[in-house]
Amino acid sequence: MFTFDFVENKEKLLAYWKLLYPDVSNRLLTDFLKSVEFLHSAEISDKTDVTWYKDAVVYSLYVDLFNEDLPGLTNKLEYLEDLGVTCLWLLPVLDSPMRDAGFDIRDYLDIRPELVPEAFPAFLEEAHRRNIRVIFDIAINHTSDQHPWFREAVKSTSNPYRQYYIWSKDTTLYQKARIIFKGIETSNWEACGEEYYFHRFFSFQPDLNYHNPEVLFSMCRNLLYWQHMGVDGFRADAIPYLWKEENTDCENLTNTHVAVKFFRALLDHVKPGTLLLAEACQKPAEVVSYLGEGDECHAAYHFPLMPRIFKSIAMQSGKPIEETLSENFTPTIPENCQWFTFLRCHDELSLELVYVSEEERKYIHDQYCHQPLWNFRMGEGISARLSELMERDPRKILLACSIILTLPGTPVIYYGDEFGKTNDEAYYHEMITMTGKDDTRFLVRGRINWSQVGEALSNPSSLENQVYGKLRKMLRTRSLYKVFGRGKISFREMKGTSGGSLLAFRREYGDQKLIIIHNMTSQPISLDLRPEILSGREILDHDNVKTIEAYGFRWIEI
Numbered sequence: 001m002f003t004f005d006f007v008e009n010k011e012k013l014l015a016y017w018k019l020l021y022p023d024v025s026n027r028l029l030t031d032f033l034k035s036v037e038f039l040h041s042a043e044i045s046d047k048t049d050v051t052w053y054k055d056a057v058v059y060s061l062y063v064d065l066f067n068e069d070l071p072g073l074t075n076k077l078e079y080l081e082d083l084g085v086t087c088l089w090l091l092p093v094l095d096s097p098m099r100d101a102g103f104d105i106r107d108y109l110d111i112r113p114e115l116v117p118e119a120f121p122a123f124l125e126e127a128h129r130r131n132i133r134v135i136f137d138i139a140i141n142h143t144s145d146q147h148p149w150f151r152e153a154v155k156s157t158s159n160p161y162r163q164y165y166i167w168s169k170d171t172t173l174y175q176k177a178r179i180i181f182k183g184i185e186t187s188n189w190e191a192c193g194e195e196y197y198f199h200r201f202f203s204f205q206p207d208l209n210y211h212n213p214e215v216l217f218s219m220c221r222n223l224l225y226w227q228h229m230g231v232d233g234f235r236a237d238a239i240p241y242l243w244k245e246e247n248t249d250c251e252n253l254t255n256t257h258v259a260v261k262f263f264r265a266l267l268d269h270v271k272p273g274t275l276l277l278a279e280a281c282q283k284p285a286e287v288v289s290y291l292g293e294g295d296e297c298h299a300a301y302h303f304p305l306m307p308r309i310f311k312s313i314a315m316q317s318g319k320p321i322e323e324t325l326s327e328n329f330t331p332t333i334p335e336n337c338q339w340f341t342f343l344r345c346h347d348e349l350s351l352e353l354v355y356v357s358e359e360e361r362k363y364i365h366d367q368y369c370h371q372p373l374w375n376f377r378m379g380e381g382i383s384a385r386l387s388e389l390m391e392r393d394p395r396k397i398l399l400a401c402s403i404i405l406t407l408p409g410t411p412v413i414y415y416g417d418e419f420g421k422t423n424d425e426a427y428y429h430e431m432i433t434m435t436g437k438d439d440t441r442f443l444v445r446g447r448i449n450w451s452q453v454g455e456a457l458s459n460p461s462s463l464e465n466q467v468y469g470k471l472r473k474m475l476r477t478r479s480l481y482k483v484f485g486r487g488k489i490s491f492r493e494m495k496g497t498s499g500g501s502l503l504a505f506r507r508e509y510g511d512q513k514l515i516i517i518h519n520m521t522s523q524p525i526s527l528d529l530r531p532e533i534l535s536g537r538e539i540l541d542h543d544n545v546k547t548i549e550a551y552g553f554r555w556i557e558i
Contacts, residue, residue, distance in 0.1 A: 050273035084475025233275025294334035318503025
């Protein structure tokens, strides 16, 4: 057994407190820590892997859209385990009026009633029995306007909960803060009575006021509650926007990082290894800052890599991927931290100009926005499923999956992508009626009809069958090699090829050494391989190593 030093954690928390609230008594912090001391776990087994997230294959899903409710999800755990999934990321499950797919939280301490919240403990137990970890979304920047805090806040200006949010008599504050939902919202301020409240996302999602220490404590209690229930980690939604200051863009401010360090120190104190995942749609240098020195978030999404995978496939060249992962573009991260790789920001193919250039954005949009309906945020995103983006070509779908499974990081599979699920226009129109917002991301959600999927998977010529069988093989093979989640990467030029037509690299960790080769082109390529590669073992069981088919790939152990 080994012990995590409570005194050291307490000193960290006090230091962060003084940075956030220099004019507030330390007694307030002391009283808060005493109130949560009963949760403290002083010892954990020395066999506990606190970096489990490095070896995970993550599968993200909306519980109701995947299979109705938590009992339905529990019934599908065998399917997910067989697929090769080792971590479930539950997209918003907390109580919500569902105007923003659950990111508008009404109650942080309860699950939506239609998901059958009383089934959550049994679901967690069964997932853990199958060695599947569970993380879920928690929006820490804002609430629903139906949250009890906000309902109290609007009663009077003297109500204590008024200070949980940001109010102004006019809309002149925070003018440098960009409007994130361009084309949907026109302002970051919403009128309410004689004042306005501040919001960065939808107008029904008022931002929290972290200048008030009670907001920090309340959010800590929310995290600790679910950690105590057995949840393995949290995706911290909208993390760059927590702290606001006038005359700034209200993004990535110093005290935002201090607040996140506070959350991390508290979670580590109670149960080390509880994942804190940063959802920061920023450039790599900014994203890396949310990892701190290994003392902030454990992991972050590599947002710039995702669109450049699509760019590479459209260009039939691996060069954009190589350039993105070069040291000049992607900074080194702390040893205990990890990138999460994915093929969409769980909904749209995001093209925010904070991590792609205007030229890149236009090129990718032109190549992949095959229908005007898919346009999101005035060109800064494409609302389409992976199979739709790839024009339902199983070769391109599997090529993209192979890339995220073999590059450094932890891969995320979006529900339904494993069998080529397509856009759901009926669900999109249903949600417009419900929410009153024309949010094209609803195209990318939609329900799974498991009886239809079963029929399709039994047909060898179907898109579903072609994608599912090969992706399942890749996921299960990947789980046998720690090199994918932990190893170094070095890109290689293959003899006889140029211009990035082959995306080839070596992965190495301990005694595991692999050569990965992707044909980025629409034509087969003959390979002039070195003897060490020819004598290696193709671990996906492809028969021909010397010739690689159009959009094909090889994983070779040497």
